[in-house]
Amino acid sequence: MKESTKKxxxxxxxxxxxxxxxxxxxxxxxxxxxxxxxxxxxxxxEVGAGTGRDSFYMAQDGAELVLLDxxxxxxxxxxxxxxxxxxxxxxxxxxxxxxxxxxxxxxxFHQGLLEHFRKGIAEDLLRENIRVLKPGGxxxxxxxxxxxxxxxxxxxxxxxxxxxxxxxxxxxVTELRKLLKDLGLQxxxxxxxxxxxxxxxxxxxxxxxxxxVKLPLYPRLLPPxxxxxxxxxxxMDGTAVKLNTxxxxxxxxxx
Numbered sequence: 727m728k729e730s731t732k733k734x735x736x737x738x739x740x741x742x743x744x745x746x747x748x749x750x751x752x753x754x755x756x757x758x759x760x761x762x763x764x765x766x767x768x769x770x771x772e773v774g775a776g777t778g779r780d781s782f783y784m785a786q787d788g789a790e791l792v793l794l795d796x797x798x799x800x801x802x803x804x805x806x807x808x809x810x811x812x813x814x815x816x817x818x819x820x821x822x823x824x825x826x827x828x829x830x831x832x833x834x835f836h837q838g839l840l841e842h843f844r845k846g847i848a849e850d851l852l853r854e855n856i857r858v859l860k861p862g863g864x865x866x867x868x869x870x871x872x873x874x875x876x877x878x879x880x881x882x883x884x885x886x887x888x889x890x891x892x893x894x895x896x897x898x899v900t901e902l903r904k905l906l907k908d909l910g911l912q913x914x915x916x917x918x919x920x921x922x923x924x925x926x927x928x929x930x931x932x933x934x935x936x937x938x939v940k941l942p943l944y945p946r947l948l949p950p951x952x953x954x955x956x957x958x959x960x961x962m963d964g965t966a967v968k969l970n971t972x973x974x975x976x977x978x979x980x981x
Contacts (some may be wrong), residue, residue, distance in 0.1 A: 728884060728893040730842035732796060738890055739776070739799035753783040754976070755835055755866060758917045762978060763864055765789045768832040773821050773855065774839035778804040785809045792831075794819045821851055826858045834859055835866035837974075841894050852909055859981045865911060868976035870896040871918065876925060876973055899969045902977045911979035917963065918972030925973075 759765070766788030772781045775793035777800070784791060790813040793804055804816040819825045821839070834855045840848050855865050870876065877896050883889040897905075903913045921928075923945055931941045962968040969975060 728887075730892040730894065734890065734892040735797040736799050739797050739803060742777075742803075754917065754919050754974075755780045755837060755868065756783040756787070758915065758976060758978060759784075759833060759835070759864065759866060760787070762914060762980075763833055769830065770833045770835070771824075771826070771831045771858065773824070773834060773836040773851075775804060775816070776800055776838065778807065778816065780835070780837050781814065782807070782809055785811045785814055789813070791815070792817055792826075794821070794824070796820060822854055824854055824858050828857055829860045829863075830858045831863060832860055833864045833866065835868065837868040837976075838870075840867055841869045841896060842891060844895075849905075849909065852906070856909060856911065856981055861981060863981045864914075864978055865906070865981065866976055866978050867902060867906065868974060869902065870894070871970070871972050871975040872896040872898045872901075873970055874973055876921070879925075897975065899975050899977065902975065903979075906977055906979040911981055913977055913979045915978040916969060917976050917978075918968040918970075919974045919976075920968065920971070921973040 756765070759770075765784055767790070769790045770781070770784065770792070772778070772791065772793045775781065775795045778793045781791045781793050786809075793814070793816045795801055795804070795816075796818065798818070801816050801818055808814060808816065817825065821836075836855075840851065843851060852865070852867070859865060870880075874896075880889060880894060880896075884893055899916050899918075903916065906913055927945055931943075934941050
């Protein structure tokens with residue numbers, strides 16, 4: 727049975743030590759969490775932090791941020807890029823045995839983590855997230871959305887033992903909401919994020935990189951085109967169309 731292992735992630739972050747060559751996740755965690763939580767003074771935990779940039783977006787908002795990962799290569803990247811603000815730290819630890827007392831955090835989130843665990847193990851991870859949340863605290867779970875060409879490509883690569891993370895699954899918004907409700911949480915919001923730049927561009931960029939041609943991380947579009955694309959993306963926020971066609975989805979639930 728294929729699985730996502732610590733070696734997969736140590737190798738991945740060893741190759742991606744230059745964060746300028748890793749696609750950012752925009753500021754979607756910050757944008758969506760701030761609708762339901764005053765970030766100034768909030769204690770927030772990011773589990774499986776990777777580069778830590780999801781938390782870095784909130785570094786200027788006055789939140790107290792703790793970034794946890796079990797990959798030493800990830801922690802090196804985080805510590806090399808920590809913004810020069812107070813109340814942000816990186817911690818090595820196990821997501822299934824978080825080194826924090828019950829009820830420590832106002833919010834817990836992870837992006838690109840839950841999909842690497844099968845059902846029973848994933849539920850154990852979420853229970854541990856819930857344990858360290860304060861009553862009334864918020865959990866954000868951000869995962870790949872099922873109905874996307876990315877899903878097809880990913881499973882082909884998994885079958886060929888060529889997927890960078892070893893193994894991965896995906897979710898629908900309905901499935902993710904139900905999972906969190908079954909664990910005793912109350913979903914309060916959901917969001918979707920379309921891929922930018924597009925999957926086609928990223929695929930071509932990776933192919934050219936392998937033959938020694940380095941394309942820019944983001945394509946250079948005319949300003950009017952960029953503004954129009956952004957207006958369309960923002961205008962579709964929260965709609966069923968976006969939630970069911972986005973690359974990534976997130977559900978926010980309250981303890």
